[in-house]
Amino acid sequence: MESARRKPRSDASRNRERLIEAAKTVLAGGGPGASLEAVAREAEVGIGTLYRHFPTREALFQAVYRREVEQLIELASALEVQSSALEALRHWIHALVDLVETKRGLLGTLSLVPTEGSKAMYAEVSGRLQEAVRQLVAGAIATGEIRSDITAEDLLSTAYAVGYSRPAGPEWKAHVLRVIDIFLDGMKIR
Template sequence: MSGVEIRRPRADATRNRQQLLDAATRLFASGQAEPSMRAIATEAGVGIATLYRHFPTREALVEAVYRDHVSRLTAGARELICQLDPPAALRRWMDLFGEWIATKNGMLDTLLAMVESGEIAHARTRTELLAAIDDILEAGRASAQIRADVPAEDIAAALIGIFTVASLPEHEALAARLLDLLMDGLRP
């Protein structure tokens, strides 16, 4: 053993980081223009120096929020399969996907610049999300509760279309109706 001790972050530092991620997510999802870093710090109840200690740039914060949501979506698929029958799990996952899309809209300019520069690998995210959808579809196929002829790519395309037409939060009821229609079409 090398004798190097790995320090865990202090509890307050971990809490502050999570508060910042949660606040940024709320503000990004609010549908307003990209919020300032100061507004995010204020929303999180921390000082601007604390925000910059955790996220030295806007890009670092956007990437952390983005990765946090992708992680929630992929882990969420597995959790939902364990908690709900496959159609209910898929429908709930669609809601989570909509929340992610709404959050992306509030950080779109920064996010697009990061994808263009290669800082965020869009292809990797797409692969992870398709795998999450496929996990739920496989459970639905195995239980004969979801059609066997629908690939994950079709579900992803339909979701992007729905949330483009019915962006959250202003069109939440329309999005819910469209998602329910999509689910009706997925039943055998």
């Protein structure tokens, strides 16, 4: 007989959220101070609490990544009501660059090798992410703001390619956003 799963205690839920936020901040920054111990310190919990919530580095990475993607999906829905569909798309792509920045830092810091579990998670969230941006692209096409042959895959591929083509550094984000803006401006109907 299966026992019913209990709802996590509120302090456990808070600790989990604090750990995810701390991991995003500490690990995405990389460098020698980016360790799981540093994540626990930043979240103001013990290392045992970190491992209780995230028994592996991969579990922590997946939690951070999944939360970032969920926020992007929610943002896409919120942006669909903006007056300029192109500016909504621009806002969303800029937020996607933040996800790329986080993912780059996490992968470098945690030295993860993708497993079957992580591949399945990426496939699931990637499909949802594509659907979210597909709606924004459709809106910009419908209002005549961008070319009708642009696809969600075009935008995502470009953002990822630009994001991963330049080495990390202090100017990384400014450069990536500049190139993304040039690309978006090139999609406009003149």
